[in-house]
Amino acid sequence: MKGLIRLELTRALRNRKFLFFSVLYPSILFLLIAGSADSTTKVDGTGLTLPTYMMVSMASFGALTAVLMGNSERIAKERESGWVRQLRLTTLPGRGYVLAKTASAAVVSLPSIVVIFVVAAVVKDVRLDAWQWLALTGAIWAGSLVFAALGVAIGYLASGDSVRPITMITYFGLSILGGLWMPTTTFPQWLQDIAAWVPTHAYAALGQAIEQSQAPHAKDLVVLAVFFALFTGGAAWLYRKDTLKA
Amino acid sequence: MTTTVVGFDQVTKSYGDVRAVDGLTLALHPGETVALLGPNGAGKSTTLDLLLGLKRPDSGTVGLFGTEPREAIVAGRVGAMLQSGGLMDEVTVAELVRLACDLHPRPYPVSEVLARAGVTQIADRRADKLSGGQAQRVRFALATAGDSDLIVLDEPTTGMDVTTRQAFWATLREQADQGRTVLFATHYLEEADAIADRVLVLHRGRLLADGTAAEIKAKAGARRISFDLPDGPVDEAALRALPFLTTLDVSGRTVRLQSSDADATVHSLYGLGLYPRNLEVAGLGLEQAFVAITTAEEARTS
Numbered sequence: 001m002k003g004l005i006r007l008e009l010t011r012a013l014r015n016r017k018f019l020f021f022s023v024l025y026p027s028i029l030f031l032l033i034a035g036s037a038d039s040t041t042k043v044d045g046t047g048l049t050l051p052t053y054m055m056v057s058m059a060s061f062g063a064l065t066a067v068l069m070g071n072s073e074r075i076a077k078e079r080e081s082g083w084v085r086q087l088r089l090t091t092l093p094g095r096g097y098v099l100a101k102t103a104s105a106a107v108v109s110l111p112s113i114v115v116i117f118v119v120a121a122v123v124k125d126v127r128l129d130a131w132q133w134l135a136l137t138g139a140i141w142a143g144s145l146v147f148a149a150l151g152v153a154i155g156y157l158a159s160g161d162s163v164r165p166i167t168m169i170t171y172f173g174l175s176i177l178g179g180l181w182m183p184t185t186t187f188p189q190w191l192q193d194i195a196a197w198v199p200t201h202a203y204a205a206l207g208q209a210i211e212q213s214q215a216p217h218a219k220d221l222v223v224l225a226v227f228f229a230l231f232t233g234g235a236a237w238l239y240r241k242d243t244l245k246a
Numbered sequence: 247m248t249t250t251v252v253g254f255d256q257v258t259k260s261y262g263d264v265r266a267v268d269g270l271t272l273a274l275h276p277g278e279t280v281a282l283l284g285p286n287g288a289g290k291s292t293t294l295d296l297l298l299g300l301k302r303p304d305s306g307t308v309g310l311f312g313t314e315p316r317e318a319i320v321a322g323r324v325g326a327m328l329q330s331g332g333l334m335d336e337v338t339v340a341e342l343v344r345l346a347c348d349l350h351p352r353p354y355p356v357s358e359v360l361a362r363a364g365v366t367q368i369a370d371r372r373a374d375k376l377s378g379g380q381a382q383r384v385r386f387a388l389a390t391a392g393d394s395d396l397i398v399l400d401e402p403t404t405g406m407d408v409t410t411r412q413a414f415w416a417t418l419r420e421q422a423d424q425g426r427t428v429l430f431a432t433h434y435l436e437e438a439d440a441i442a443d444r445v446l447v448l449h450r451g452r453l454l455a456d457g458t459a460a461e462i463k464a465k466a467g468a469r470r471i472s473f474d475l476p477d478g479p480v481d482e483a484a485l486r487a488l489p490f491l492t493t494l495d496v497s498g499r500t501v502r503l504q505s506s507d508a509d510a511t512v513h514s515l516y517g518l519g520l521y522p523r524n525l526e527v528a529g530l531g532l533e534q535a536f537v538a539i540t541t542a543e544e545a546r547t548s
Contacts (some may be wrong), residue, residue, distance in 0.1 A: 003348030011336045081332025086388065089298055089319060089326045090349040244302070
């Protein structure tokens, strides 16, 4: 199991495209969006400046990229190529494959969060208390597990050919609707009503509550918990179905 | 303590209406080198999948070393190489082999595994950038990463050239000489003939024959007979009625047929009042013997 995690990680770190999109790209987007904003403009109804607000959005976006993109596509492709079958002929427990994938994605998502924080603090002078930085890192990192589970579910649902478009649609849908690219307060009201129930919105709201020195909203926690249960349950069900078929 | 390595008892597996494995019962014993022989679609891969616990039988039981297949795999008693066993991409051959060694309870040193499979030279190549034959040898390395008692291989030489193929069989024979049980599926009949001390012929999910390659040939018992009939028209219906005939092929005045009892067939041929010229009677290779067994079976079931 440790051997597989190590190998998955070696591979993820070797994949420059994946590292660019999950670690550097969110920072670049952050600078594009928040770059020209002065640090006094507040995002409607949050009391946070645009850079502070977008820092959390982009950190969430980066973590989402790291856990969703890699896993779904690899799992679907490796199911098709027969690597998953080959692994079933080893002592590796059935869950080991998915756990190794998730663990290695989690290792990549951590730097993608930290890099954004450093860029925001250095370039846009975002200042928070020490506990807030730590709590933010922890919350965004832990919250990304919800989307790691979604990535696994998509990997077991999609075929090797269809996995990329399905992942892309899910990824952009979640990013835009959840307000990771622009605050949802800029959306028309009807879209805001929908966005309020999107898991990525609850995910980013978690971090923004910490920035406002507030406890996370109960509703956001419930939304995340429900989606986590849904995605993990779905992934487990699809995994079992796939194993029986194999 | 059991002496059965692999045990199938009345195993059936269907996909929709197709019976891929149909009431299969067999037992493999320690140290045997067994070829599972059959044309495409005979049920070879399904049989191996059932054996390895990748698929569950609809009915009947499959045992490995007297336990559930998965249990035997976890105990590291089985090394397997699948036809459809993909490799992880973006990692090197050496890294993959190291993983296989990590996962085996009684691993061999990585360098030894690489050398045995003949992949030391390509150890630093990426596993997704290999030729078909190279990928097969890497799969073989994964299957032999540790001290297993049974090695299962599904059409292992697919994609290998002749030289690699010979080297590969030499390696496999070493494995068998160390007392391991080896089971391989193939549709190359000369491979079964040359390597295996026991041949199982599988056809439409049923066990058609089980014996040494020599016995299989004897079981087909077939001889090839050919002759010309220069005088007068060829009466195909009369030829078709010859006793012990298995196949008949008339082209112009040349007749080629196969018979399970050449003496009786030739005797009747003269009895028809025919005067065959250039008469030749020859034995069949395993390849034709195999075709003869399967066509006989098809004739019986249709």
